[in-house]
Amino acid sequence: MIPGLVIVNPNMPATHLITAAACRRSARLFNLLAVGTTLLSISLFSLGQMMPDRKLAFLPMAMSLPPIMIWLAASIFVYASIAHHPDARVRHYNKWAGYRYYGLVGFMTIFANDLAHLPGGWWVVWGLFFLALVPWSLWDIWRAGKEQWRDLQVELTVHGQMAAPDYEKRR
Numbered sequence: 407m408i409p410g411l412v413i414v415n416p417n418m419p420a421t422h423l424i425t426a427a428a429c430r431r432s433a434r435l436f437n438l439l440a441v442g443t444t445l446l447s448i449s450l451f452s453l454g455q456m457m458p459d460r461k462l463a464f465l466p467m468a469m470s471l472p473p474i475m476i477w478l479a480a481s482i483f484v485y486a487s488i489a490h491h492p493d494a495r496v497r498h499y500n501k502w503a504g505y506r507y508y509g510l511v512g513f514m515t516i517f518a519n520d521l522a523h524l525p526g527g528w529w530v531v532w533g534l535f536f537l538a539l540v541p542w543s544l545w546d547i548w549r550a551g552k553e554q555w556r557d558l559q560v561e562l563t564v565h566g567q568m569a570a571p572d573y574e575k576r577r
Contacts, residue, residue, distance in 0.1 A: 420562045424492065426555035432488050433496045433550040436503035437543040439484065443477035444539055448532050467528065478511060492560050499550050503543065510538050 447470040454466030481504075488500040518531045526533075 421559045422562055424558040424560060426557050429491075429493050429496050429555045429558065430550060430553070432491055432493075433499040433553075433555075434547050435488065436481065436484055436500050436507070437547050437550075439477060439481065440503065440507045441540055441543045441547075443473045444536060447471070447473045448536060451528065451532055470532075474511070481507065492558050493555075495553065495555075499546055503546060506539065506542060510535065 450473065451466045451470035454469045457465060485500060485504045488496060491497050491500070514531065514535060521531050521534065522528050524530050
């Protein structure tokens, strides 16, 4: 049994309201965080490149990779939490944001070192990462903001039985 819920009369179903604003926020969340971590990583790489000491040539990459790796790990939880949202449009935005981000990170994991040997070095890698992710993600964020979202009423169930919040125990 879920803590905080009690079984009630099946003739009176318990519902939970998911607001339109919550649906819009969920549809945008993965893209917003992916763009944010990408911009943070590129900024840290730029900061590392501006440091005059060439004895620390690894510093720009050492500074720029942790946000990408942390978001890669955290994004799995964000993706999974939105993957079963009751609104199909929220799931659609989440699915395509995941395809885009995970595909790009996988591609860069395989080819980044080879691309870094091109003229321009690691700037080419970060430029490709930016161009492949940020404009498309911003477009999805904008589209999700323009959609007409509606409030959803979701029935709560516990192992096939209806459930409602336990308000009497909180008094």
